[in-house]
Amino acid sequence: MSGGLRVWQDMEKEREALQTWKQRVEQELDRVMAFWMEHSHDQEHGGFFTCLGRDGQVYDDLKYVWLQGRQGHLRTPSPPSLENPHIPSTPPQVWMYCRLYRKLERFRSPALLDSAKAGGEFLLRYARVAPPGKKCAFVLTRDGRPVKVQRTVFSECFYTMAMNELWRVTGEACYQKEAVEMMDQIVYWVREDPSGLGRPRLPGAPASESMAVPMMLLNLVDQLGEADEELAGNYAELGDWCARRILQHVQRDGQAVLENVSEDGEELSGCLGRHQNPGHALEAGWFLLRHAIRKGDPKLRAHVISKFLLLPFRSGWDPDHGGLFYFQDADGLCPTQLEWAMKLWWPHSEAMIAFLMGYSDSGDPALLHLFYQVAEYTFRQFRDPEYGEWFGYLNQEGKVALTIKGGPFKGCFHVPRCLAMCEEMLGALLSRLALAPSPGSGFPPAVSPAQQGAK
Numbered sequence: 001m002s003g004g005l006r007v008w009q010d011m012e013k014e015r016e017a018l019q020t021w022k023q024r025v026e027q028e029l030d031r032v033m034a035f036w037m038e039h040s041h042d043q044e045h046g047g048f049f050t051c052l053g054r055d056g057q058v059y060d061d062l063k064y065v066w067l068q069g070r071q072g073h074l075r076t077p078s079p080p081s082l083e084n085p086h087i088p089s090t091p092p093q094v095w096m097y098c099r100l101y102r103k104l105e106r107f108r109s110p111a112l113l114d115s116a117k118a119g120g121e122f123l124l125r126y127a128r129v130a131p132p133g134k135k136c137a138f139v140l141t142r143d144g145r146p147v148k149v150q151r152t153v154f155s156e157c158f159y160t161m162a163m164n165e166l167w168r169v170t171g172e173a174c175y176q177k178e179a180v181e182m183m184d185q186i187v188y189w190v191r192e193d194p195s196g197l198g199r200p201r202l203p204g205a206p207a208s209e210s211m212a213v214p215m216m217l218l219n220l221v222d223q224l225g226e227a228d229e230e231l232a233g234n235y236a237e238l239g240d241w242c243a244r245r246i247l248q249h250v251q252r253d254g255q256a257v258l259e260n261v262s263e264d265g266e267e268l269s270g271c272l273g274r275h276q277n278p279g280h281a282l283e284a285g286w287f288l289l290r291h292a293i294r295k296g297d298p299k300l301r302a303h304v305i306s307k308f309l310l311l312p313f314r315s316g317w318d319p320d321h322g323g324l325f326y327f328q329d330a331d332g333l334c335p336t337q338l339e340w341a342m343k344l345w346w347p348h349s350e351a352m353i354a355f356l357m358g359y360s361d362s363g364d365p366a367l368l369h370l371f372y373q374v375a376e377y378t379f380r381q382f383r384d385p386e387y388g389e390w391f392g393y394l395n396q397e398g399k400v401a402l403t404i405k406g407g408p409f410k411g412c413f414h415v416p417r418c419l420a421m422c423e424e425m426l427g428a429l430l431s432r433l434a435l436a437p438s439p440g441s442g443f444p445p446a447v448s449p450a451q452q453g454a455k
Contacts, residue, residue: 014368015433021375022426028383029419033100033107035388035405036412040093041115045143046122048093052406055387059404061142065127065155067092067411090127091158092413094119098165100420113169120166120175127159134185135196139408151199153186157216160186161223180231183220187238190217207263208272214245215284222290243291243300246284250307256330257281257312271336276328278316279347285309286354293361305358305367313351313370321397322377324348342401343394345410348378349418356425375422390415 039056040048042063050067051060067090097116100107126144127136136155137146160182167176189197190213221239225232248265251258259275260268267273285308292300316324323343327335334340355371358364381398382390384405392410393402404410 011433011436015430017372018426018430018433021372022423022430024379025419025423025426028379029416029423030106031388032390032416032419033412036093036416037112037115040406040412042142046118047090047126047140047142047144048119048412050093050406050411051408052404054384054391054403054405056405062147062408063090063140063142063144064408064411065090065123065137065140066158067409067413090119090123091155091162092411094123094162095158095165096412096416098162098169100416102165102169103424104420116166117170120162123159123162124178127155134182135198149198151197153189153197153213154216156182156186157220160220164224179224183224186217186220191241206268206272208260208268209245209263210260211246211249211257211280211284214242215280215287218242218246218287218291222287222294239291239294243288246288247303249281249284252330254307255311256315257284257308258330271329274330274333275335276312276315276330277326277347278312278324278328279326279344279350281308281312281316282347282354283350285312286350286357289354289357289361301361305362305364309354309358309367313355316347318343318396323381323394323398324351324374339393341396343381343396343398345382345390345392346414348374348382349414352378352418353421356422360425360429 035056036048039052039058040050042049042061047063048067049058049061050064051058051062053059094116097112097119101109101112101116122144126140126146129135129137129146129149134156135149136159137148138150138155139147141147160179163175163179163182167173167179218239221235221242225235225239245265249258249261250256251261251267257276258267258273259277259280260272262268285304288304288308289301292298292304313324316328318325318341324347325340326342326344326347327337327340329335351374352371355367355374359367359371377398381394382392384391387405389405391400391403391405392407393400393404395401406412
């Protein structure tokens with residue numbers, strides 16, 4: 001067999017595998033979105049329910065602001081626990097609905113856009129605790145009265161994402177004005193004066209920085225700067241600052257990504273300093289990779305793949321049962337969090353995005369194999385073939401620990417974002433392969449993903 005024919009046959013096998021996964025991802029995205037569109041809409045008061053049981057039944061009508069913005073696009077830095085892994089509910093759901101409407105043609109329906117706009121109006125009316133102040137509630141009653149405020153910036157971050165994405169699909173300037181003004185307030189709280197968050201500085205508390213804050217800000221830079229040269233220029237320095245702050249979480253001579261470091265980038269003592277979150281490192285990895293691609297920095301791209309994709313996966317994957325551990329201790333000691341050995345939905349969603357993005361950029365087949373490994377585990381263990389959507393919480397052996405499909409921290413965000421992004425990346429990879437010549441055609445060899453990215 002000639003070398004050219006063997007290469008062509010290998011490409012055919014890759015094409016078939018990518019096509020199979022693209023079809024699986026598309027079908028799963030449709031099932032997941034059908035679940036949320038059927039069960040989460042509050043037709044009476046607006047906004048979205050996120051506390052949904054396995055079959056979609058609402059078991060609590062409280063509304064979590066950071067999930068509202070996501071559902072309709074992430075995390076808190078206080079001591080990590082099962083109840084503090086990532087996000088509120090209406091902003092992410094608003095973001096998700098708008099993103100799907102804008103990016104995938106089959107979701108371009110008036111009903112989806114109307115639901116997103118209704119969620120956005122609910123946020124404008126109720127999310128801020130004391131307008132014109134910018135602080136957003138963490139939890140609202142069903143009819144929009146504030147219940148709880150967190151002393152972090154994450155509700156506000158998701159509010160910003162939702163408003164910017166609403167502006168992109170509606171063209172209504174009021175949404176973009178809200179997004180930019182909130183972004184400026186968040187940056188002020190993070191870089192200038194955090195006192196407005198109401199978090200006291202206690203004399204015994206270490207001056208630490210969680211990776212979550214610069215990660216979230218870097219994601220906002222990406223969100224607001226998309227196809228907007230003016231805003232991208234305005235936030236360029238902020239993006240570089242965020243990247244530097246994230247990169248200093250690589251510690252121990254490059255052998256560990258630590259969730260918390262001192263404000264000057266040094267390792268902290270005790271459990272706080274040894275704390276690791278593999279899923280969070282992988283999510284930071286694809287945020288950084290997009291930043292490096294925007295900047296055209298191949299050295300940073302290679303560093304990110306090595307330290308934020310491969311390193312956390314090697315340490316975080318359970319060799320006995322599969323799946324990513326939720327938390328780890330950098331010294332191999334027993335973590336103090338009761339749920340440390342559980343397998344949660346969102347780290348696996350972020351790993352799927354990270355490895356597929358890494359492969360798309362570098363062309364390294366090892367990254368594609370890791371995508372397949374994580375995706376096979378995730379689809380096998382988390383998805384619910386009977387009622388739709390994914391279970392969020394598995395025990396170490398991969399058995400369902402909680403049957404709920406949504407709650408204070410799981411909403412219409414990580415799963416559909418993962419599936420939508422993977423669908424887009426798989427489609428782009430298949431388009432590249434379609435340009436490859438058949439044996440004997442006389443055309444030059446196909447451009448690899450890494451070369452394509454460089455061009």
